[in-house]
Amino acid sequence: xxxxxxxxxxxxxxxxxxxxxxxxxxxxxxxxxxxxxxxxxxxxxxxxxxxxxxxxxxxxxxxxxxxxxxxxxxxxxxxxxxxxxxxxxxxxxxxxxxxxxxxxxxxxxxxxxxxxxxxxxxxxxxxxxxxxxxxxxxxxxxxxxxxxxxxxxxxxxxxxxxxxxxxxxxxxxxxxxxxxxxxxxxxxxxxxxxxxxxxxxxxxxxxxxxxxxxxxxxxxxxxxxxxxxxxxxxxxxxxxxxxxxxxxxxxxxxxxxxxxxxxxxxxxxxxxxxxxxxxxxxxxxxxxxxxxxxxxxxxxxxxxxxxxxxxxxxxxxxxxxxxxxxxxxxxxxxxxxxxxxxxxxxxxxxxxxxxxxxxxxxxxxxxxxxxxxxxxxxxxxxxxxxxxxxxxxxxxxxxxxxxxxxxxxxxxxxxxxxxxxxxxxxxxxxxxxxxxxxxxxxxxxxxxxxxxxxxxxxxxxxxxxxxxxxxxxxx
Numbered sequence: 001x002x003x004x005x006x007x008x009x010x011x012x013x014x015x016x017x018x019x020x021x022x023x024x025x026x027x028x029x030x031x032x033x034x035x036x037x038x039x040x041x042x043x044x045x046x047x048x049x050x051x052x053x054x055x056x057x058x059x060x061x062x063x064x065x066x067x068x069x070x071x072x073x074x075x076x077x078x079x080x081x082x083x084x085x086x087x088x089x090x091x092x093x094x095x096x097x098x099x100x101x102x103x104x105x106x107x108x109x110x111x112x113x114x115x116x117x118x119x120x121x122x123x124x125x126x127x128x129x130x131x132x133x134x135x136x137x138x139x140x141x142x143x144x145x146x147x148x149x150x151x152x153x154x155x156x157x158x159x160x161x162x163x164x165x166x167x168x169x170x171x172x173x174x175x176x177x178x179x180x181x182x183x184x185x186x187x188x189x190x191x192x193x194x195x196x197x198x199x200x201x202x203x204x205x206x207x208x209x210x211x212x213x214x215x216x217x218x219x220x221x222x223x224x225x226x227x228x229x230x231x232x233x234x235x236x237x238x239x240x241x242x243x244x245x246x247x248x249x250x251x252x253x254x255x256x257x258x259x260x261x262x263x264x265x266x267x268x269x270x271x272x273x274x275x276x277x278x279x280x281x282x283x284x285x286x287x288x289x290x291x292x293x294x295x296x297x298x299x300x301x302x303x304x305x306x307x308x309x310x311x312x313x314x315x316x317x318x319x320x321x322x323x324x325x326x327x328x329x330x331x332x333x334x335x336x337x338x339x340x341x342x343x344x345x346x347x348x349x350x351x352x353x354x355x356x357x358x359x360x361x362x363x364x365x366x367x368x369x370x371x372x373x374x375x376x377x378x379x380x381x382x383x384x385x386x387x388x389x390x391x392x393x394x395x396x397x398x399x400x401x402x403x404x405x406x407x408x409x410x411x412x413x414x415x416x417x418x419x420x421x422x423x424x425x426x427x428x429x430x431x432x433x434x435x436x437x438x439x440x441x442x443x444x445x446x447x448x449x450x451x452x453x454x455x456x457x458x459x460x461x462x463x464x465x466x467x468x469x470x471x472x473x474x475x
Contacts, residue, residue, distance in 0.1 A: 031093065037357040037440060038113050040371055045084075045118030047374045054383035054456070056156040062140070063149045066100075069127070071134035076156035078386040079128035080369065084148040085112060085120045095361055096145030098122055102138050105130045108450070110368045111361025112145070121155075122147075123368035125386040125451070128156065157383045160310060160344050160456055162188050168308035168343075170299075172327040173198035173248065174227035175404040178234075179447045180348035181312045182397040183389040184454075186234040191283070191306050192241045194227040195295065195327045197275050199248035204410045217271075220248070222405050224275045230403045233396065238280045240306075244298050245275030250290060251326040258292035292330070299334035308343050315347035315455060316469035317378050318370065324351060325473055332466045345462070346385060346454035356441055359453075363394075363445050367453045378468040382457040389450055398448040407443055 056074040060067045062083050087096050092115045100122065101107035108126055127138055140147050167188045171177035177185065177192050185192060197220040205222075206215050224243045231241045246254070247268055268290035276284060285301040288294045313331050314324035328347075335341050352358040352370045359367045369384070389397065401407050414421060439445060457465055 038355050040354040042113045042115045043117040051380045051382050058154040060152045062152040066138045066140040069132040069136040074156050076128040077159040078125045078157040080155040081122040081124050082153040087115050087145045091144035094144045097143045099141045108366050110366040121369040165309035168311045170313040172324045174223040178400045183393040192231050194243045196246045196248050198223045224278050226404050233400050242281045242283050245272045251323050254292040295330050296334050300337045303338050311343045312346040315349045317472045318349045320353040321351040329469050342459045345457040367449050379464050381455045385454040385456050387452040394448045
């Protein structure tokens with residue numbers, strides 16, 4: 001008996017050691033994974049320059065409890081507080097969060113990168129919109145970090161006037177409009193133009209067709225349908241949802257070969273026209289081919305017919321996706337062909353240059369400015385617009401995203417033995433959990449938030465923006 005207990009205790013000891021080693025290794029892996037979410041030095045200060053005509057700067061003093069709303073604060077709807085953040089040790093594992101509150105207003109929270117230090121911009125727009133009065137105390141508390149006492153600065157902006165104006169939302173791929181601007185287009189007189197049918201990289205739909213080579217065409221048709229039909233949920237009719245049908249991944253070649261006939265390869269043009277045939281909108285230009293000039297002409301055609309006063313499109317510098325940048329460049333070139341076109345640009349950011357994980361924090365966290373360090377010669381960000389998304393719109397946006405086939409789990413026919421189906425389900429789930437255990441990159445976390453964030457560029461700023469876009473594309 002004694003020998004048995006001795007062997008049992010030895011076995012238990014070995015199991016404890018192995019378990020401890022496994023947990024230590026898993027913890028280390030997860031720590032590295034979390035730090036790998038940021039493609040920049042998290043201890044650097046953010047550096048933004050805004051158009052001096054669009055921002056009012058008011059110095060404030062931040063202490064341990066927050067700051068007082070200054071008497072000389074100008075009227076505003078969007079407001080940022082430039083302050084200094086310092087992560088605690090726990091903030092290298094947990095995301096630092098900053099909670100802001102004031103009398104008569106529900107508290108709101110925003111999050112920053114793990115281990116972050118230096119200058120950050122807190123979005124305090126709800127304070128501004130609530131009509132803060134001089135001397136009101138704005139409370140600031142942080143988790144896993146400290147907002148340092150000292151001098152700070154309020155940056156105050158007026159929002160663009162949208163009521164009664166025509167809005168054009170330009171999406172490089174199906175779902176980009178919904179991710180960035182669903183609430184914006186839901187509340188305005190909107191037209192949505194989707195440039196391409198999107199790429200197909202995860203091969204998630206191969207089980208639905210016998211010939212794997214046909215899966216790209218299947219998803220192309222499916223995503224084209226999504227880009228036309230899902231906006232109906234946001235109040236946009238198919239007449240004002242235009243799918244241009246260009247092939248996913250083709251914009252790079254189209255741009256590089258602009259002016260040459262080789263970009264009008266017959267098979268690609270036939271595919272583009274097949275996807276375009278799914279439209280029911282009169283805003284679609286006839287006679288398209290697979291070329292850069294055709295894309296620009298399509299955008300000119302739409303702009304001339306709807307005469308938008310506001311255009312939402314990807315930020316051609318902050319958004320790292322080359323197809324997003326190229327789509328925005330095509331729009332900027334198209335605007336140059338339309339005489340007297342003076343639309344404001346609202347620039348959104350779905351794939352941030354320094355972290356695909358941004359915006360940080362859970363879906364109920366307010367979105368604030370992403371990391372930026374002035375690496376590219378972008379003279380000014382114009383101004384900032386924090387568009388309020390109420391609870392009802394957040395739910396509608398979540399459901400719109402869930403209707404996009406590329407964002408949700410693929411449909412599966414329940415064929416074959418149920419035990420085998422169950423084992424395959426366990427394997428797929430294990431693979432997904434291993435690749436992204438906390439759903440870091442899920443748009444269901446990143447998109448349906450209390451606000452949508454845009455950088456506003458006036459017509460006189462387009463030339464500088466296009467210059468910065470060309471520089472970003474050359475890198």
